Amino acid sequence: MLSRILRIVSLLVLYKSPSWAQPVNLPGWQEGYLDIHHISTGSGNAAFFIFPDGTTLLFDAGDVDRAARLKYPNPLKVSPRLPNDSISAAQCITTYIRQVLPAISHIDYGVISHFHSDHFGSAGSQSKLSEKGNYRLSGITEVNEIILIKKMIDRAYPSYQFPLHLSTHIQDKEPFSHYLKFIYSQIATHRLSVESLKAGSKLQIIQTKNPKKYPDFVVQNIKSNGEIWSGKENGSINVLPESISPTDYNENTLSLALKVSYGKFDYFTGDDITGLQGFGLPTWFDMETPVAKVVGKVEALSLNHHGVRDASNDFFLKTLEPRVVVQQSWSSNHPGEEVLHRIISAATYPGKRDIFATYIHEETRATYGRWLDENYQTERGHIMLRVSRGGDEFNVYVLDDTKPKLTILKFFGPYESK
Secondary structure, eight states, X not given: OXXXXXXXXXXXXXXXXXXXXXXXXXXXXXXXXXXXXXXOOSSSOOEEEEOTTSOEEEEOOOOOOHHHHTTSSSOOOBOOOSSOTTSOHHHHHHHHHHHHSTTOOEEEEEEOOSSSHHHHOOOOTTSOBOSSSSSXXXXXXXXXXXXXXXXXXXXSTTTOOSSSOHHHHOSXXXXXHHHHHHHHHHHHTTSOEEEEOOTTOSSSSOOSSOGGGOTXXXXXXXXXXXXXXOSSTTOEEEOSOSOOOTTTOOTGGGOOEEEEEETTEEEEEOTTOOOOOOTTOOGGGOOHHHHHHHHOOOSEEEOGGGGOTTSSOHHHHHHHOOSEEEEOOOBTTOSOHHHHHHHHOTTTSOSOOEEEESBOOHHHHHHHTHHHHXXXXXXXXXXXXXXXXXXXXXXXXXXXXXXXXXXXXEEEEEEEOO
């Protein structure tokens, strides 16, 4: 019955509607659903999960440093703030969350994949000062100012010295210093608990409200820094050398990765993990190959590193074979042309695949032409996956990102979980 209703909705929104047609509101979350919202802020990654029992997780809350990018003589083009320039990325994220869960009082888990501004924020001297501590607000810290986060998980707590001292080598030094002030001040006032992600564990991120009711839902920690799940119980292996030269240091490579499973449904997110081989790069730069070996096939994934050319290698795509690909994009070089052709090619893996992007620039479309238009289902908007009770099937909603109120632009599905 649900599938029949959703197909009727799809007929209303997939085809050209008459001028008098009203926007279709997003059906609300219900217990037993797994919802995955890729929020289009124009400023970086932000994915909000509602687990079957109602537990919530925000994976990244980026707010790209636009001023820093404008310092380049010929900078890549950055998407505008969405839905408009008057609100920050965090305000966009929290407004979105409060629409899908109006009664929300807190976010159970806040996870930061790595310390680049388009994933955790760009707080600086001009940013608003927090009312909860002596730190500036942007991205994840501003989200917490609006909706309290109960537990933060990142890749480096408590020492923040792995593999190199981040205060010396991290690119986004000022935002990182405010993030540290946020972490330690919130711990001191008992408002927040903080952990580093434990590669291999499936007991660190769990349902907190009624886990026994949905025993076939699992969040498997795949990767943290150079530690990757071994594929057996909670074991992990380290693929990084004992010492890394500062000239080799790459924050993207150290990104966290998770596999979210619900019955037959599997979803992977590795944020900015890299997979490029050759070109004088060290062998450990390819994190995708060892990750792919333990992840296996999935129904859907968030494209690594926004689709940039140093990720989504051939082995990774062949192994995961995603039916649905979500590209959380904001820059005019998203995706790289090699990545685009690997994703769409039947030689990479057989069968159909549907590709959805949060923001594709006109310059990018002009460069790739029909290769984008003929292979992407949509090139703008929030992208939401709703997995049915038990995980046997899922649907994709594309939501309007130009207005604060969430309405459906297009609907796809149902897809069968295998």
